[in-house]
Amino acid sequence: MGAFQKADQAIAGIRPLPRLYLMPGCGICHQVKGFLERHDIPAEMCWITESRHELALQELLKTYTGPRSVPFLVVGDEIVQGFQRDAITSMLARAGYAVRKENVDGAVATEKPVVLPSDALWVANFLDGSVSFVDLPSGRRLADDLSFGPESNIMSVAYDPGANVAAISKYGQHALVFFDMAKRTYLGGNAAGATLPTAAGPADIVVDAKRHRFYVPATQAGLVMAVDSRTGRFANGTLQNSSVAVGRSLTGGIAIDPGLDRIFVSTEGRLCAVDLDTFRLVGDGLDVGIHRGVAVNPRTHRVYVAGSERHAVIYVDGRTMRYAFGDLENSTVQTDRTPFAIAVDGESGLVFVSCMTSQRIQILDAASPTLSGLPPLDAAATTRTFAFIGDGLLAASSFDDGEVSFVDCRQGRYLNGARSRVAVPVSKGARGIAWVGGASPAKKFGKGEI
Numbered sequence: 001m002g003a004f005q006k007a008d009q010a011i012a013g014i015r016p017l018p019r020l021y022l023m024p025g026c027g028i029c030h031q032v033k034g035f036l037e038r039h040d041i042p043a044e045m046c047w048i049t050e051s052r053h054e055l056a057l058q059e060l061l062k063t064y065t066g067p068r069s070v071p072f073l074v075v076g077d078e079i080v081q082g083f084q085r086d087a088i089t090s091m092l093a094r095a096g097y098a099v100r101k102e103n104v105d106g107a108v109a110t111e112k113p114v115v116l117p118s119d120a121l122w123v124a125n126f127l128d129g130s131v132s133f134v135d136l137p138s139g140r141r142l143a144d145d146l147s148f149g150p151e152s153n154i155m156s157v158a159y160d161p162g163a164n165v166a167a168i169s170k171y172g173q174h175a176l177v178f179f180d181m182a183k184r185t186y187l188g189g190n191a192a193g194a195t196l197p198t199a200a201g202p203a204d205i206v207v208d209a210k211r212h213r214f215y216v217p218a219t220q221a222g223l224v225m226a227v228d229s230r231t232g233r234f235a236n237g238t239l240q241n242s243s244v245a246v247g248r249s250l251t252g253g254i255a256i257d258p259g260l261d262r263i264f265v266s267t268e269g270r271l272c273a274v275d276l277d278t279f280r281l282v283g284d285g286l287d288v289g290i291h292r293g294v295a296v297n298p299r300t301h302r303v304y305v306a307g308s309e310r311h312a313v314i315y316v317d318g319r320t321m322r323y324a325f326g327d328l329e330n331s332t333v334q335t336d337r338t339p340f341a342i343a344v345d346g347e348s349g350l351v352f353v354s355c356m357t358s359q360r361i362q363i364l365d366a367a368s369p370t371l372s373g374l375p376p377l378d379a380a381a382t383t384r385t386f387a388f389i390g391d392g393l394l395a396a397s398s399f400d401d402g403e404v405s406f407v408d409c410r411q412g413r414y415l416n417g418a419r420s421r422v423a424v425p426v427s428k429g430a431r432g433i434a435w436v437g438g439a440s441p442a443k444k445f446g447k448g449e450i
Helices: 003-011 027-038 051-063 085-094
Strands: 019-022 044-047 072-075 078-081 120-125 130-134 154-160 165-170 175-180 195-197 206-208 213-218 223-228 243-245 250-257 262-267 270-275 294-297 302-307 312-317 332-334 339-345 350-355 360-365 383-388 393-398 403-408 430-436
Touching: 019 027, 019 051, 027 085, 044 051, 051 072, 072 085, 078 085, 120 154, 120 165, 130 154, 154 206, 154 213, 165 430, 206 250, 213 250, 250 302, 262 294, 294 339, 302 339, 302 350, 312 339, 339 383, 339 393, 350 383, 383 430, 403 430
Parallel strands: 019 044, 154 430, 250 294
Antiparallel strands: 019 072, 072 078, 120 130, 120 430, 154 165, 165 175, 175 195, 206 213, 213 223, 223 243, 250 262, 262 270, 294 302, 302 312, 312 332, 339 350, 350 360, 383 393, 393 403, 393 430
16 A cells, blocks of 8 residues: 555545654654655654644644653644654554664675775765765865765764764764775674664764763753774673663763863753863853754863753853853853854854854854854754854754755854855755864865855
């Protein structure tokens, strides 16, 4: 029976037609959408950027007590928030929809030989589960994409130059994969040996160069995991001994302050800090509402939180875990709706925040919760991730457009004046970004030096 016939029956009342409330650029939303499509399940796509769907969702959630961020899959009177494969499968089965079993846990890439570029900007493509390689001096793509399949949902890329090891997170298959950049192939020589099964939902990765560790939030498990970047194995032998529980509803936002020896993670409407010496939580966290991106200025130990619930950026003192300017109101600057990715450049004293709804990058003053006075940048659709790649250059990935563009932080504008001049097309669902290799040639990128 085809999807259209199923939809006709659902509409006729034989089976309830699933409704998926989602927003553009939301990777988890696309996970649920892709899951429904792979299993030939008809569903109404309710994009909450349309006012009628946003109002319908607000009405739906009046009596809902769980996490309040999209996606929400609604079948009849039942609701599942996020991408919970088993819960979605059970809910659909109760409504009469069959879902095939998928092999996801710890899945590894194909075993065909891999030879990686020695120096490149790596871009994780969430929707088709691949990694693209970009040459900065020329702005061209190097080699073929490294593909792990659409079910893998590659979310993040990180590189520890001291260990000369790169890592990617396979959000959809609950695993990390490591690469030996000295040999330019998988760590240990093959994909199976280079793959580490993790707790559910490994998201953004940060690097602790001092301890040669990668820290990764497992968003569905409510954990932050510590992995030895030299071996590609858990830092303290097992997942249990190498993780700290920070609470459910992790958004995946994570940032590191090497001077304070702390990482900051976003969870359950709170900003939490983890001490890296003890690998334990510092206090109870700080109330910042529903939020996404987190950035740290190591020079001042200030933390910046993109608050999607308040449509604002909140300034926090990372040393005390208190609002930077006394209280929440005085430590907050309003932005366009749905701030998401955020980055701070200590040299220029500027904070860059992408706002999903307006598709603009706003520029804030890092010293105080105010706009910088520089005009916002028109962004590619759904800018999801920022990454500094040297010489005052900020890379920005566009999830919906499948491209990476570059901002000159010192000027507060796109390199060479326009995004179109240096935007590099990559693949579907561009998200995580990292420079992997020797010294970044960012100064040579584009038509002139910055």
